[in-house]
Amino acid sequence: MTELSKAYDPAAVESDLYADWIAAGLFHADPDADGEPFSIVIPPPNVTGSLHIGHALDNGIQDVLVRRARMQGRNAVWIPGTDHAGIATQNVVEKQLAAAGTDRHELGREAFVERTWQWREESGGTILRQLRRLGASCDWEREAFTFDESRSNAVREVFVTLYEQGLIYRGNRLINWCPRCRTALSDIEVEHTDTQGELLRFRYEFADGDGSIEVATTRAETMLGDTAIAVHPDDERYTDLVGREVRHPFQDRTFAIVADDYVDPEFGSGAVKITPAHDPNDYAIAQRHDLAVIDIMDDEARLTDVVGERFAGLDRFEARRAVRDALDEAGLLVGVEAHEHAVGHCERCKTVVEPRLSDQWFVSVRPLAEKAAQAVRDGRTVFVPESRTKLFLEWLDNLHDWCISRQIWWGHRIPAWYGPDGEIEVSRTDVDREGWVQDEDVLDTWFSSQLWPFTTMGWEGPDSDTPELATWFPTSVLVTGYDINTFWVSRMLMISLWLHDEVPFRVVHNHGLVRDEFGKKMSKSFGNSIDPLDLIDKYGADATRFALLRSAAPGVDVPLAEEWVEGAKRFANKLWNVAAFALQRLEGTEPGDLPDADALTLEDRWVLSRLESMRAEVDAAYDGYEWSVVCRGLYHFAWDELADWYLEAVKVRLYGDDPEAAAAARAVLAVVLDDLLRLLAPVMPFVTEVLWRALTTSPGGRASLMVADWPQARDTLDAGAERDFAVLQDLVTEVRKFRSQNDIAPKVRFGITVASTHRDLLQAQAPMLEALAGLSELAFVDAIEDRPGTSTIVFGGGSCQVELAGLIDVEAELARLTKELAKAEGELQRVEGKLANGSFVERAPAEVVERERARRGELLEQISQLREQVDALEAL
């Protein structure tokens, strides 16, 4: 046992405790150890990142899960690591180069990659270091990196396997291109935002000079690559025109009008200009009609020479204006109107994405998606909340092939080699032959992170047979925001089922996004973001975790304000003081067996019953990922029941002169506190550990709450005790109310005369009642006889009479009573109405009707007493 300081100071204990846990090896797990396996792999944060509030929530939840699993005796591991984050990391290093007045091309590929590795050695560990501040109990000996040797071997193995199975192919197709990053992007790396643009209507003149046809576009510059005009085959306005040629106004060429179902006759003129190289729909039409494809832009989205001298070299946005002016000049512009439409932006740098035709590598996702969908439908992986399931399945159903090649340098190089005669070889080992060169591109970051649940356990190929895989794969649960279900969760499911015929995780727990206290998204630019490290500095890791989890429910966004974290710190401090009190009074009593039933007082039986009911509720909430319920249950029990009532009630015995009674009280208090600390430990690991160690002298001397047993159900539910205690609470509360409303100082003690059906109970508990309500004595009578100069306090179980002489302010008391009377009469009216309703009495369950009848009785009683009191006061 140790003395506790007056207030809890998180900073004073957290780092030492964390070091202590590490030194004791408590985070490290052994696949061969006993216990039902439990495993989580961290969603690897980008090496470029630093801990933001969303990570704090995500990892806080994971830590809660793994800490509880350990206490439950499971063989639990939490594997940490980071993602090399291809484009994001490359951008960071490129910015540094730009600041230094150079760029990656000047540096050269090899030196650039070298430099990026160096950057990651120096700065890449930031976020994992910060996670330690949060208390994350990761098995740091197992830290992995998506781009380290083992993970890279796995990536190559998977690429080659899928290639051999025909699921990876190279093709010249229209992809999303970021002209700033100068790389291809997958569909989901494109963010669509509604943008106000212009819809330009203009005419193409027929080649024979006889008339024209009107088309519309939001991207005027693309007309420089038009190779057809499409109309709907059933559109009578144009039936005769199909097959006719139009002349390009700025280029010396003509092209035809074609008919295609894709065209919506209702939109615009019903005729669509077709730019196969720069629009996915147009590309599809071009394929159907065997149209020419003219690529008009370079990789920075500048127009190339093919568009003709007038526009060559212009940026696409300059060109948009230039083409518009040129059309106007040529008398072809029909009109310009404001037009809102969705424009795709690069997820990483927010540049407008350009559809572009190029040679890329793709994964054919259909077969993989089907397996994944089936596994989810079969419940082999379940989503929490369940409502995400449907969304996820629908998304899987509509997947397009996945473009996996990126024209950047930081990432896994594609294991394909090209021979001098255009041969391609995809290989597990480097091709080192004269004249052969490796593909310049690297793989999408998600290609490696999709393998994470098994590569972190040492999988590098079908022959891998590590104990980690045997024990911990599939993982137990994956914790992420719902925002990356598509990016990552889906791909892990697909690839894992495809390669192993096994789901990567049994549960996907989606939490929400952290928002500010008004529900606004936290963002640096908006100035409402909160730095979790600041919170930890100011309020402690426990408070930060508790505040986040307290408003977290599956799939629901989490609002957070700094004051709420402050509130959580106050909770930690409250616990601290509860324990401080206990330490003073326990006199060495250790948590152990409960005293015999006959040694338990009413408040003991009450608190043990409440404890058990809280334990059951909280335990179930842990199982259901209902974090706010977990937190609320623990908070409410600790503060409103243990501290406010039990501790106060138990003082009578602790300060009393009956040693046996005091010993029993101490034994119960020790057990209750011990269970509470255990149940709270996963959420607030630091303060609970300090207090638990202070309250427990373990024989080994170095025991930790981290590996203490998780509380089991106790046979202590006691409805009778709860009912009886509620009577006492009600009496105490009513007396306090009377005192407060009549401005009677706390020091002033007064006696009451009680008439109650619970006379024996109240009589037995008189010392406690006197202590809690500040009474000088309790006298008992069969019935209150109303007398002038007295007031009657009604409580749920009877009433008591107070001599008013010298105690109260008559006017104020009268006003209060009148108001209360009106309220009671109003409610009586409601109850009478219900009971007067024949069908209610007939059809409602008997117990419900009975409850209303009883309520009527109580109200009648209360009203008559109130009336008597009013009369009595008025007589004064």
Next chain:
RNA sequence: GGGCGGUUAGCUCAGCUGGCUAGAGCGCCUCGUUUACACCGAGGAGGCCGGGGGUUCGAGCCCCUCACCGCCCACCA
């Protein structure tokens, strides 16, 4: 264009399969230096549970409808 979620006290939210005399935290008001805690204690004020309709003995909870807000998905120029 499609889908999902929300609308309950000043703010942020709980309210499970309909029985609520609708709760919590923060904020607000009054009182209080009672020997665990002023990072506290006691008490209090404050809600036509978004609008309208329906089902039911009974609706914050179920159904329909409208309004507003938020999010996700989407290759109509």
